Amino acid sequence: MNTPFDLAIIGAGPAGIATAVEAYALGIENIILFEKGENHNMTIRKYYKDNKRVDKDWQGQKVEIEGRIAFVDGTKESTIDLFDTLLANHTFTLQTQTEIFKVVRHEAGFEIFTSHGTSHLAKAVVITIGRMGKPNKPTYALPAKAKERINFTLEFCSLDETILVVGGGDSAIEYAVELSHKNHITLNYRRNAFNRLNPTNARDIEAYFDRGAITPRLGVDIERVEYEEGKLEVFFTDGQTSLYDRIIYAIGGTTPSGFLDSCGVLIEKGVPLYDENYQTNIPNIFVAGDITQERGGSIALGLNHGKRIANYLIENHRL
Ligand SMILES: Cc1cc2nc3c(=O)[nH]c(=O)nc-3n(C[C@H](O)[C@H](O)[C@H](O)COP(=O)(O)OP(=O)(O)OC[C@H]3O[C@@H](n4cnc5c(N)ncnc54)[C@H](O)[C@@H]3O)c2cc1C
Numbered sequence: 001m002n003t004p005f006d007l008a009i010i011g012a013g014p015a016g017i018a019t020a021v022e023a024y025a026l027g028i029e030n031i032i033l034f035e036k037g038e039n040h041n042m043t044i045r046k047y048y049k050d051n052k053r054v055d056k057d058w059q060g061q062k063v064e065i066e067g068r069i070a071f072v073d074g075t076k077e078s079t080i081d082l083f084d085t086l087l088a089n090h091t092f093t094l095q096t097q098t099e100i101f102k103v104v105r106h107e108a109g110f111e112i113f114t115s116h117g118t119s120h121l122a123k124a125v126v127i128t129i130g131r132m133g134k135p136n137k138p139t140y141a142l143p144a145k146a147k148e149r150i151n152f153t154l155e156f157c158s159l160d161e162t163i164l165v166v167g168g169g170d171s172a173i174e175y176a177v178e179l180s181h182k183n184h185i186t187l188n189y190r191r192n193a194f195n196r197l198n199p200t201n202a203r204d205i206e207a208y209f210d211r212g213a214i215t216p217r218l219g220v221d222i223e224r225v226e227y228e229e230g231k232l233e234v235f236f237t238d239g240q241t242s243l244y245d246r247i248i249y250a251i252g253g254t255t256p257s258g259f260l261d262s263c264g265v266l267i268e269k270g271v272p273l274y275d276e277n278y279q280t281n282i283p284n285i286f287v288a289g290d291i292t293q294e295r296g297g298s299i300a301l302g303l304n305h306g307k308r309i310a311n312y313l314i315e316n317h318r319l
Helices: 014-025 042-047 076-088 144-149 170-180 199-210 257-263 299-315
Strands: 005-010 031-034 093-095 100-106 109-114 119-127 162-166 184-189 214-218 222-228 231-236 241-244 246-249 285-287
Touching: 005 014, 005 109, 014 031, 014 076, 014 299, 042 076, 100 119, 100 257, 119 257, 119 299, 144 222, 162 170, 162 241, 170 184, 170 199, 170 214, 199 214, 231 246
Parallel strands: 005 031, 005 119, 031 093, 119 285, 162 184, 162 246, 184 214
Antiparallel strands: 100 109, 109 119, 222 231, 231 241
């Protein structure tokens, strides 16, 4: 086992970095951040398209920033820059390419097990691993042969493809609009109307539908998908079938329940059990960011969770 830390944070996304920054500002210096990706903020890097507009009040969630991180509306790139600067200006340790798979409580503290076969000890642990490690998949079976044509991000798309984007939130709209500039896009949402859309996305999708740049398939679900000779055949619940080169699902992420189980954190109604201080059923194990939400979440919310946990740790002498 290596050097003991005061605070170990698992996941270097907005909530994890905010927890580290706020805790550091309050005098906790012996902090480590574990990140399984090759860099911080893998959700933003992987799921946001280049130049994506980043909204502070994402999906209509109005949030006043409580801490010291000056997060404002911007782009994917300006948001990554903000976190780069925060990391450069603080001396806590960011250990990338280190997946944590288990946390075990001992008398001396928490033992945190890494993917390298090593373990570290910490007095308190904050779990901020988000929900996008496991993107939501549809309930119907997907053809295994078509794996590379069924995606959850834009990274595999090319040009001039006929693509079905599935989802009714801001991410689905942004994916559809972006792809429509170089592909033929149909947007499928099981409800008849979108709700909680960012006003710009609401305007955009209306305009793209109106001028035929995106074909709407609203108020209808998908029954099954088959794969034939390089094409995906989609069977809709209204009896229609259509052929696509690719399907992109933008239907959110799931609670990493396996991870929480292995830490002994209880889950209720799809989210970890936590109190008003974001402390779980295990004293000194906290959760912050998207993992605390059944759906939704936002960067600003994650930043505030980090601030509140740092305050609690200090005010209640938990380290
Ligand atoms: C397409 C899309 C567009 C969005 N647009 C906006 C927007 O404009 N504005 C906004 O406020 N929000 C937006 N969001 C939501 C926002 O990205 C999330 O609310 C935010 O990233 C959540 O932060 P987090 O720190 O809780 O988790 P995440 O950002 O998901 O970070 C979790 C980190 O933990 C790491 N990790 C996971 N498991 C482990 C493990 N076992 N060990 C170590 N590390 C691990 C991951 O690699 C990741 O880096 C968008 C989301 C999506 C998908």
